[in-house]
Amino acid sequence: MRGLPNFYHSYTFFFFFLLILFPAYSISANTLSASESLTISSNNTIVSPGNVFELGFFKPGLDSRWYLGIWYKAISKRTYVWVANRDTPLSSSIGTLKISDSNLVVLDQSDTPVWSTNLTGGDVRSPLVAELLDNGNFVLRDSKNSAPDGVLWQSFDFPTDTLLPEMKLGWDAKTGFNRFIRSWKSPDDPSSGDFSFKLETEGFPEIFLWNRESRMYRSGPWNGIRFSGVPEMQPFEYMVFNFTTSKEEVTYSFRITKSDVYSRLSISSSGLLQRFTWIETAQNWNQFWYAPKDQCDEYKECGVYGYCDSNTSPVCNCIKGFKPRNPQVWGLRDGSDGCVRKTLLSCGGGDGFVRLKKMKLPDTTTASVDRGIGVKECEQKCLRDCNCTAFANTDIRGSGSGCVTWTGELFDIRNYAKGGQDLYVRLAATDLEDKRNRSAKIIGSSIGVSVLLLLSFIIFFLWKRKQKRSILIETPIVDHQLRSRDLLMNEVVISSRRHISRENNTDDLELPLMEFEEVAMATNNFSNANKLGQGGFGIVYKGKLLDGQEMAVKRLSKTSVQGTDEFKNEVKLIARLQHINLVRLLACCVDAGEKMLIYEYLENLSLDSHLFG
Ligand SMILES: *[C@@H]1O[C@H](CO)[C@@H](O)[C@H](O)[C@H]1NC(C)=O
Ligand SMILES: *[C@@H]1O[C@H](CO)[C@@H](O)[C@H](O)[C@H]1NC(C)=O
Ligand SMILES: *[C@@H]1O[C@H](CO)[C@@H](O)[C@H](O)[C@H]1NC(C)=O
Numbered sequence: 001m002r003g004l005p006n007f008y009h010s011y012t013f014f015f016f017f018l019l020i021l022f023p024a025y026s027i028s029a030n031t032l033s034a035s036e037s038l039t040i041s042s043n044n045t046i047v048s049p050g051n052v053f054e055l056g057f058f059k060p061g062l063d064s065r066w067y068l069g070i071w072y073k074a075i076s077k078r079t080y081v082w083v084a085n086r087d088t089p090l091s092s093s094i095g096t097l098k099i100s101d102s103n104l105v106v107l108d109q110s111d112t113p114v115w116s117t118n119l120t121g122g123d124v125r126s127p128l129v130a131e132l133l134d135n136g137n138f139v140l141r142d143s144k145n146s147a148p149d150g151v152l153w154q155s156f157d158f159p160t161d162t163l164l165p166e167m168k169l170g171w172d173a174k175t176g177f178n179r180f181i182r183s184w185k186s187p188d189d190p191s192s193g194d195f196s197f198k199l200e201t202e203g204f205p206e207i208f209l210w211n212r213e214s215r216m217y218r219s220g221p222w223n224g225i226r227f228s229g230v231p232e233m234q235p236f237e238y239m240v241f242n243f244t245t246s247k248e249e250v251t252y253s254f255r256i257t258k259s260d261v262y263s264r265l266s267i268s269s270s271g272l273l274q275r276f277t278w279i280e281t282a283q284n285w286n287q288f289w290y291a292p293k294d295q296c297d298e299y300k301e302c303g304v305y306g307y308c309d310s311n312t313s314p315v316c317n318c319i320k321g322f323k324p325r326n327p328q329v330w331g332l333r334d335g336s337d338g339c340v341r342k343t344l345l346s347c348g349g350g351d352g353f354v355r356l357k358k359m360k361l362p363d364t365t366t367a368s369v370d371r372g373i374g375v376k377e378c379e380q381k382c383l384r385d386c387n388c389t390a391f392a393n394t395d396i397r398g399s400g401s402g403c404v405t406w407t408g409e410l411f412d413i414r415n416y417a418k419g420g421q422d423l424y425v426r427l428a429a430t431d432l433e434d435k436r437n438r439s440a441k442i443i444g445s446s447i448g449v450s451v452l453l454l455l456s457f458i459i460f461f462l463w464k465r466k467q468k469r470s471i472l473i474e475t476p477i478v479d480h481q482l483r484s485r486d487l488l489m490n491e492v493v494i495s496s497r498r499h500i501s502r503e504n505n506t507d508d509l510e511l512p513l514m515e516f517e518e519v520a521m522a523t524n525n526f527s528n529a530n531k532l533g534q535g536g537f538g539i540v541y542k543g544k545l546l547d548g549q550e551m552a553v554k555r556l557s558k559t560s561v562q563g564t565d566e567f568k569n570e571v572k573l574i575a576r577l578q579h580i581n582l583v584r585l586l587a588c589c590v591d592a593g594e595k596m597l598i599y600e601y602l603e604n605l606s607l608d609s610h611l612f613g
């Protein structure tokens with residue numbers, strides 16, 4: 001069959017001998033041909049060509065049920081990424097995987113199939129072969145055609161609880177499958193659990209986390225760069241995300257561009273979505289990202305027309321122009337009843353839109369999308385339709401493009417300290433009017449104030465310059481050089497500090513203040529994985545800002561008796577002590593009863609290695 005029949009016969013003969021001589025002989029090839037089989041008793045496996053993945057029978061935990069699965073060969077910690085017969089285990093330690101009637105089947109002790117690829121019909125002309133690829137895909141294909149069109153069946157179309165690089169989550173027109181991941185029942189039990197993560201193709205596609213029949217969390221739609229509900233998502237080193245919407249498919253996938261970097265997205269048996277990356281030095285999986293993260297990630301936390309802000313207390317707020325539907329329950333911090341309009345829409349004209357910034361778009365399952373028009377036409381389109389309640393861009397790249405409109409209620413909205421996008425919500429003229437006037441007044445007066453400030457600043461600057469010149473003339477050369485170097489240093493330090501702050505209120509503190517939310521996001525919500533160390537004063541975390549800057553966060557323990565003013569004084573002192581050989585203090589954070597110091601992050605090195613080489 002592999003070319004000459006003679007060869008084939010001598011092969012089987014040879015194999016037969018091997019099997020007699022070494023019953024535990026492992027095939028260790030990356031293919032399984034029609035004449036070969038995998039059995040529990042022989043303990044043989046199929047290994048992908050580059051030794052990345054391995055397929056075979058396994059027994060999780062202590063019970064006696066056997067499964068056919070795929071795990072990493074290249075990684076010491078046994079991690080299953082796919083299970084064939086998750087809901088139909090073998091009850092004894094007798095089991096066989098083979099190709100039979102153009103299908104892959106798993107047979108039990110009485111040769112009854114417990115699992116099959118269930119392919120029907122089809123004129124299969126040449127023999128089939130099953131192959132494990134280096135990306136973890138197990139394919140059944142024509143033995144003479146290794147091109148994609150020779151593939152009859154692939155495990156990537158039937159995910160278990162793990163999304164591997166190059167594997168697609170979502171809908172494929174050719175097979176009609178909407179591939180999704182579903183959790184294990186428990187860490188020792190691969191059978192189908194309660195939680196799944198599945199793409200909703202209706203409306204503006206987004207991915208939902210389900211607990212059985214109820215929605216728990218949604219990713220938000222893809223906005224050209226990331227999911228609307230995952231503001232911290234960005235192309236990382238070695239990792240590329242891909243969301244494709246076309247007639248042929250609506251899919252999400254990711255790619256790893258370096259061969260020895262391992263990353264996987266999986267859903268735990270307790271319903272947490274997690275991305276892990278393998279850390280070779282630690283011989284462990286590091287949690288890189290997870291969701292849901294906070295109260296505001298909970299689906300419909302603030303009901304209809306409410307939005308969740310994890311920086312406010314309570315977290316639920318009504319959109320401008322709306323008020324709590326049930327003020328009493330709202331006051332008791334249950335936002336799920338949502339909000340109602342203060343003034344009904346008139347439709348006839350005069351309606352307008354309030355612009356909400358840095359938002360996660362509302363549930364888009366029933367929204368409609370027109371990628372061909374921009375934000376101006378989108379506004380017109382929404383105004384023309386009396387049922388239209390909101391609109392936004394579908395793609396935030398550049399100055400934004402595309403149009404998504406909602407008709408009916410808006411729900412599951414939240415805002416972010418960083419990230420998110422503009423959402424325009426329709427309001428009646430009266431609810432807009434007073435706002436317009438007020439903002440006009442504010443703009444008017446702030447322009448006046450700014451002009452005044454600018455003028456006085458220029459005068460002050462000119463005066464200062466004149467003074468400085470006269471001082472410099474009097475100082476000796478050496479002293480002058482030293483001083484100007486110091487001045488330069490200070491300027492560099494200060495400007496680099498300014499750089500990371502937004503327009504924060506720095507009053508008497510030279511150091512920028514960061515918001516708690518910003519620090520929390522940068523440190524993955526103070527996750528244990530980001531912990532660098534711990535001392536009597538508190539815990540130190542590693543963090544990364546959205547712009548990529550790394551930092552070390554010292555979170556002072558809450559039990560510290562120091563007051564906020566003393567803390568600020570001390571920080572001021574440290575800030576003034578900035579020196580070229582000291583780790584630089586970048587910012588501090590006094591927020592939500594927390595006190596934190598944010599330092600520059602130094603890779604992998606401690607002070608002594610700097611001092612003593
Ligand atoms: C199968 O082989 C692996 C390693 O090659 C070994 O750890 C395991 O105990 C073996 N299982 C059986 C049932 O022999
Ligand atoms: C194959 O078909 C059987 C019977 O219809 C079904 O129980 C089983 O789940 C199917 N297997 C797969 C892998 O779809
Ligand atoms: C994204 O995936 C689609 C098909 O799934 C593919 O055609 C496209 O080239 C991919 N884009 C990138 C940047 O990898």
Ligand SMILES: *[C@@H]1O[C@H](CO)[C@@H](O)[C@H](O)[C@H]1NC(C)=O
Binds near residue numbers: 385386387
């Ligand atoms: C607006 O909604 C109502 C009730 O849901 C429906 O009957 C009507 O056809 C809708 N109008 C448009 C223009 O879609």
